[in-house]
Structure formats: structure tokens, C-alpha cells
Amino acid sequence: MTKLTTLSDAIRTHVHHGDLVYASGFTHLIPFAAGHEIIRQGIKELTLARATPDLIYDQMVAAGCARKLIFSYMGNPGVGSLRVLRSAIESGQLDWEEYSHFGMISRLRAGASGLPFMPMNPTGAEDLAAHNPNYQQVKDPYTGKSVVVVPPLTPDVAIIHVQRADIQGNAQVWGILGEQQLAAFASQRVILTVEEVVDQAVIRSDPNRTIIPGMVVSAVCHVPFCAHPSYTQGYHDRDNELYLAWDEISKTGESVQAYLDEWVYGVPDRKTYWEKLGPDVHRRLSAGERLSQPVNYGDY
């Protein structure tokens, strides 16, 4: 049974006003095309969760999609600050909820596992917990010591970009895995954006590479270059020039709006966006080839 659909239809069907959205990917595989489609569809009042908000949430907040941010590191990776988010928080326009990376990922681990909480070792840093009542303590029954715990995070919808999947949504990822798998299992609905839709025989040739099974996937969208300006390991490089440029663009509301007008509202879909970037960018971001050596599963 195919779950193939367009990204536009998938967003319309599965992302609703007010939802808690987790667009995942640690530096790698960030589903920019899906964020842009949410902006184009004018979906509002979202709670946006991501360990690392990155440019994608800066842009979604600039476009007025969000009421709240849940995060653990709010930076423009390798560049500096995320100016839109920072100013929205400093001005009190955006609500937020904050963790360390381990707190954030532990919430996803609990959500994905159907567990009531996850324990964490002490860090001695109590200021964040003092502002976030989701940090709680339980008593370790073996030692009597206090143990910090966080509750499950179960987003309404996760958006996850992967290198290859079949039409049922069995998905394979390599390179940095981040929170891709946990976000998928933790969420009520999963939109998969896929660099390559492959025959199921490809998936079945290497079952250990599958980190998300079709059974938890709601929609499969074939969206090559979905992750630009972040990257997809083996398909294209990170567009560091755009990360640097965003640091300038995001300095004023006008230049942010001009960027959104040109690159989000001004294009109907990712295909047009990618073509608009032009052959020089395509060449600059090409990945080259470095193949894994095969393994033998045996013909039993």
C-alpha cells in the first residue's frame, strides 16, 4: 500500500493549526522544504520543537507560524546566533521551553519508548531546572540519591528527511543520525521526505540500515534536496555560504521578508527552489562518491 503523496498534500493533511511539530535532523537532513511549505500554507500557532532550531525555525518564526519553541541549543551552527528567534524571545513575543541536549533527547527517548520518564545523572547546573517544571526528581531506590528525570515528548507530527525509503515508508539513513529515529517513534504522525524513493528490494537488501519502519509513517514525499541549505550525506553538501548569508539577512525584518518572498512564497515547491539556485550552486554542493563496502547477509 503506497503512502506516496506530494509534500503539499502531506502538510495539508497532517500539520494542523496549533500542533506540536518536530522537524528533526542534527545539522544533517533538516527538512527545509517542509518548513517552507508550512510557511506557504500559512499554518499558525505551532509549537516548534527541535534540539537545534537552526535556520529553519528562524524562518518559520519570522513567517509567524509559531507561538512556542522547545529547544536545547539555539545557534546558527558554526556561524553564531539565530537572530530572529533571539529577538522574538528577548522581546517576549515567543514562548519557549528549554533543555540541555541530553534533556531534550531523553524526552524523545521516553516518548518513543512509551515510558513515563527518563532518568539522567546529576549535572549540578540547577538554574535551567528552576525555570522548567518538566525537570523533576525521583529518589533512586538503590542508593537513596536524587535522580533528575524528564517526561516524554510526544509531538503531534514529526517531519523527517531520509536518504532512501520505499513507498510504504521503510526508511534508511546514514551519516549523522541525530534524533531521526526517536522523533519518528515519539510522534503521533510522521511525514517522511525522501531523497530517493527506492524499490523495496533495496531496503530488504540491508535491513540493519532501516531505522524507521513504514508502520509508523503517515506519508512519504519524494523531495530531492529537501535539506538545503543543510545537507544530505552522500547527496549534497551543506551550503555554508547561505548559513553565513543568513547571519546578514536576519539582521532586519525587511531583508528577512525579502528572503521569504523570493525563496519561500516566490517558489511553488522544492523543485523550483532547487532550479532557481542554479548550476553553480549545484556544482559547489555536489557530494562526490565514497561508497560503503557491502556486507553479506547470506542466502538462507
Added chain:
Amino acid sequence: MTKLTTLSDAIRTHVHHGDLVYASGFTHLIPFAAGHEIIRQGIKELTLARATPDLIYDQMVAAGCARKLIFSYMGNPGVGSLRVLRSAIESGQLDWEEYSHFGMISRLRAGASGLPFMPMNPTGAEDLAAHNPNYQQVKDPYTGKSVVVVPPLTPDVAIIHVQRADIQGNAQVWGILGEQQLAAFASQRVILTVEEVVDQAVIRSDPNRTIIPGMVVSAVCHVPFCAHPSYTQGYHDRDNELYLAWDEISKTGESVQAYLDEWVYGVPDRKTYWEKLGPDVHRRLSAGERLSQPVNYGDY
């Protein structure tokens, strides 16, 4: 820096009288050769932990290596009962500590993660917990409900068979993963038995396949067919005939002793054991070829 050594030296150096040993592998990759070497070296008073004791612990207990068993399913997989263990428990000769699979693996998850305990959802089945004080309860601070927890399991030594590793112990596994990774991280020392020692370039061609890093490995032993009569995915099949035969052999102490005399004490190492099995068995257990399709990591 090479960690390559012989299995005999690795066992002598890293497995001591009275240790808690976890020889891992769920049906797949069970390190029989290491168990046999422990028997040959006459190491005693071990606590043997494994989710599924399988024939390997039946044999080690028969040889008098163990004082205690920690387990979650004590069966001859697909055949029936493990007669040696069963009779040692029924007669009071062997101490034991028992979990469900999830309890057992949660203990390893806590041990491997350096966490004080792992939470589990309620099962309503309280008879096992009544006999095992390691099952404790904490109060969920979010709901007030009671949550079952188990403490970390941190074996003195794990013995782990893998398909391929480099001489530093960076190890790749495919097929059923069982508790291989968690047992390695949970344990103080790790003996790796390896079907193929490969150049590090092979490992580096597919880093996502590496589940155990060299930094936690104490010794790397090149032991082809280490897992017989269990199997190594892509290298040889399970010897189901021996699993069936063991059901007969293990009916009397005499036949068990005869088996150990012939197949454990009577051979110096796995190479001799494998040759003794003979070409008909080798042919019967051959794996055939079914290769994974490669992935591109990109040449960045």
C-alpha cells in the same frame, strides 16, 4: 595500537575466578569458542549472565564453571528445555536471578548508559518481582503512579562475537543485534571474537555499521566459526542438528561429559574444532551470498 591476541590469552588475561561474565548474542553470534576456552582453562565460580542461556551456558554449568545464572529465558531455542541448567536449579546446585527479557535488557541499558536505573511500564505480573529484590518501584513525579525500575548490570567482562572488526576493536555487526552493543558498553572489559579481521579502511567505509568502538574493547581475537552451533549472519548457518542432538546428549551426565571430552577438552582451539566437524557439516552450514546494496557517504 593493535589489540590482537589469541582467544586463549584473552580469556586468561580478562576472565577471572568469580567474575560476572556476559557472553552475549540473541540466538545469533553466540561465542561458543570462548565458552569452551573458559571450560578448558578451568575457571570457576563465575556468575553467568545472558538473556537466553542457550547451549553455551548449559555446557559451562555442566563443566562446573558457574555458581550463579542471571537470565530471562532458559530454553533450547526452537527445541525445548536446557536440561543441565534446569536440573541444576531444580536440585538447588545453582543460584539464579531472573528477569523478563525487557527487565534484563533494561539492566544492560542502564549499565551501558551509566544511569542509576531504567524505568519500565507495569506488566501486572508481580510474582517474579516478589522473588527478585532488584525489581523496585519509584513514584512517577508526573502522574503519581508507581513505576517499576531495574538497576544497572555492569559485568566484569563481556564476550562478544562480531562479523568484522579492525585490530583496534572497531566492530561491525549485521543481522540480529540482540544485546551486543549494550553488553559491550556495560562491561568493565570486552573480549571481541571476530569472524574477519579487516583493514580499518573497511570499517571507515561504513561508519554507521560500527556498533562497538575500539575504545571500549580490551582484546580482539580472530576466531572464525566462533559461534557454532549458533550462527554468524552471512558466514555460516545455525547447526540445528546439534541443537536437536543436545536435547538427547544433555539427558545424562555421562553423555554430557563425553561431549565435553570430545568437543571441548579434546580440541585445543576453534580451528581444530571446526576441522573436526568435517566438510559435510561445513557444506551444510554454508551461508550463500546475498549482498547489501552500497550507500554513498560522499567524498567531502
Added chain:
Amino acid sequence: MDEISYNPQELMVVNAARLLKDHDVVFVGVGIPNLACNLAMRTHAPNLQMIYEAGVIGAHPARLPLSIGDPTLVSGATAVCSMYDIFTLYLQRGNVDVGFLGGAQIDQFGNINATVIGDYQHPKVRLPGSGGAMEIAAWANRCYIITPHQKRRFPARVDFHTSIGFLSGGDARAKTGVRGGGPQAVVTNLGILKPDEQGEMVLAAIHPGVTYEQARENTGWPLKITEDCPETLPPTADELYILREKLDPQRIYI
């Protein structure tokens, strides 16, 4: 029409298969449950998804698997994951529709003993123990048990709760906070038991040629019988053909 003959194993496999729905995600062991799932897939439930506690999802075995970790389950599967992940991400998260359970004893309320006969500390007969059963019984949406109908296997109370059904009945199961619905059917060679409103296992269907008396005699508690208690449809020629010729031609389990 000629009578079609079949043995008790075939009868149980066929009736268990019919309980499975298309698109069910099934946590399956080897042997009879594996045959039931494969039969369902080849008849009314082509989209059934089989997962194994060894961490295999969407297995396409080329031969009859002989153990829960048979390599034929892995080659050509859609996914393989670690043991911790199969119990958390799949089972505990609520992604499993159906679990199959078994044991030495099943009692009046569907509780199962696979651990010990006699005292736990001084066992008369030591059994294999829980494995995955404790959690499967609690968290799969529904569970099925396939077992020969014998009085010693059906005591009023089990010696040990390896995995629970409805405990002592009533709201006892609900009070434990487990997410799954518990045992929905026990398929035997005499008929099918299902839980009544109190969670008591009652005879809800009877196989052709079996009498109520036989069922009562082979049950260790006063077996209730539902008002309608229909007769099950006998295995069809098609079902038996698939079972005998395709799934278990060497007759290892049937």
C-alpha cells in the same frame, strides 16, 4: 462433498489464522503462531506485518524458521533493530496489535505460567521463564494463546503469574495500568475460549464433532459456555493446501 481430514495442530493453526486482521502488526514466535501468521498472510490478511522479539521486522523467510532468531528471518527483512528497541519503540510504544503467548498452564482468567511448577525457590519443574511474554501480555493490543486442551494445562489458578490475563477478573487487569486488552482468545483442539465481561475464559466456539462435555472434562474449572457458542468452520482445502504444501512441507510443526 468429501470430508476433509486434518489433525489437531492444523485445526488450531487455521483457527488462529482467522483471528488475525489485515494490517495487524503481530509479535510472533516460531512454530504454530508463525504458521498461523503465514497462513493469514496468504489468505485474508496480505498486509499482516510480522515482528520478532529478536528485533526483526517485516521478515520474508525463504524457509520455515526453526528458531526465533533464524537467519532466514533477517535476509530480506525490512528492518532489524536491537533487543532494547524492539521492546521499547515497538512493543511498549503501542505499535504491536497482536501477541502470541504460550505456557505450561493457562488459568480461568487467562493468566499464564511459563516459569515454574511448585514453589519458585524449590521448583518441582523449572520451566523456561518469561522471555518476552511478561511484556507482550501487558502491552500488545490483544493476545492469543494456542494450546492443546488438557486439564493439566487448564488449572483454575496458575502456580505462578509469568504473564497476566485478567488476574482475578473484574477490573483487576485495568487497575494494573497495562495498556493492552489482554488475551482475546485461547485456541485449542476442542474450540475457542474467549473472555466474558468479567475476564473469565468461557467456551465461545466449538470445533466440528467436539462435544461440550469433552471441553468441560478437559478444563480445570467449571467451564461456562456462551449462549450461541457457534461451531467453527472446518479448515478449507485451500487453507490445508497452503499449510501442508507451502508452509510446512516437512511437517515439523503440523
Added chain:
Amino acid sequence: MDEISYNPQELMVVNAARLLKDHDVVFVGVGIPNLACNLAMRTHAPNLQMIYEAGVIGAHPARLPLSIGDPTLVSGATAVCSMYDIFTLYLQRGNVDVGFLGGAQIDQFGNINATVIGDYQHPKVRLPGSGGAMEIAAWANRCYIITPHQKRRFPARVDFHTSIGFLSGGDARAKTGVRGGGPQAVVTNLGILKPDEQGEMVLAAIHPGVTYEQARENTGWPLKITEDCPETLPPTADELYILREKLDPQRIYI
């Protein structure tokens, strides 16, 4: 012998590199710490192992990584794992020897603020927040901080504890139950601060040509100076060659 000239970044990288030991497992970020690790690998610590919070172990980058998740870190690495696993199996389990930390403020006891200037709920300046720092500071065996030496960066007390050093000093850190030893050195462009017995950061070494007065003036608390307080050895020609020609030829970070 000619004087070798170098800039403050180079000075800090070289001094940080010298703190690393062969076989150290280092949790490393991009930028200056990454350069320090690579320099150490090419000089006295060839068996250094670099791991990244993105889940990359044993990276062999073919180019200078520009972000913590740069694809060049993955191609040719020895292992890649999930974010949950890097924080549990590696960091929390005690497999990490060294962590590098940074932030807008470092105080007298090595506590770091990377979260907020002003009130948390009504921030004057909102900073990126913890990321992995809260746990790295607590669980790595030892931590190093590399930062320019400026009074505004070195207040007596940080506004917010993003990650801890020795808290208020004495046994305050030990009482929290964290496993790591805390910040063992702060490498600046003026010298190296190290914790004394009370966990107070004191000037333990000074770079050539720098005066104690300069160090005191640029520190927000009354800076103590160790009895010997040696002068650091200047960067060698070899160190600078590797840094400039091999590691950062485009001078992105130096």
C-alpha cells in the same frame, strides 16, 4: 634566533593542544578546540580520539569542518551513533576524558554561562543555551575552556549556571554527585588559569611578554597567582606550520 610571531588565536590553540594527552578521548566542538585537537594529534598525541556530540567517533576529516555536523566528519569516521547514544554510552558512561567548553561568561570558580545575560524570563541578551555543555561539564573526566581574556567574560559570578565548574568552591561540586573532575584549565590569550584546592581559578601560567597586571586588569575578581606561575613556552615553528599550512590554511579560525 629570530622571534616567531603569532596571534592570540594561535597562542591559545597551541597551549590548549599541549594540555591533551596521547590516547585521550576528547569531546570536541568546531573552531579553536577542533584545531587544538588536530594539532595535538599531529604532534605529541597521535592516538587522540575525537568524538562529536553529533554522534561521530574517530573522525578523519578531509577538510576543516565548519560545523559540528559537517559531512566531512562522517566520511571516513570509525563510527556514527545516535544523539541519545553519544550522551549515554559515551559521555555518561565515563568514556570521555576531555571536554571543551565555552560561553559568554566564566566565573571565579569555573562556572559557565552560555544561556542569558540578565533575567532568564526577561533576557537582556539571549544566548544559545546549553547544547551538550551541561552534561559535558559534569561527566567528562576533565574540561578545558579556551577564551579571550576580557573582564566582561570573567565576572566574579555568572548570571546563570549553564554548566558548572566548582560552583561556590570547596566541596560544592563534589556534593552534586557529578563524576567528572571539572574545569582543569582556562586557556586565554594572557595565560592559563587552573583551579586551586578550593576550585578557584587562579593564574597558573603566563604567556611570554604578558604582565600579571594585564591579567589582573582583565579579570572580574581579585585574581590570585600561583607561587611559581611559570611562563608558557612560545608556539614553536613546527606547531605554527602545522596550524597555518595544514589545519587552517584559509585562516578561518586563526
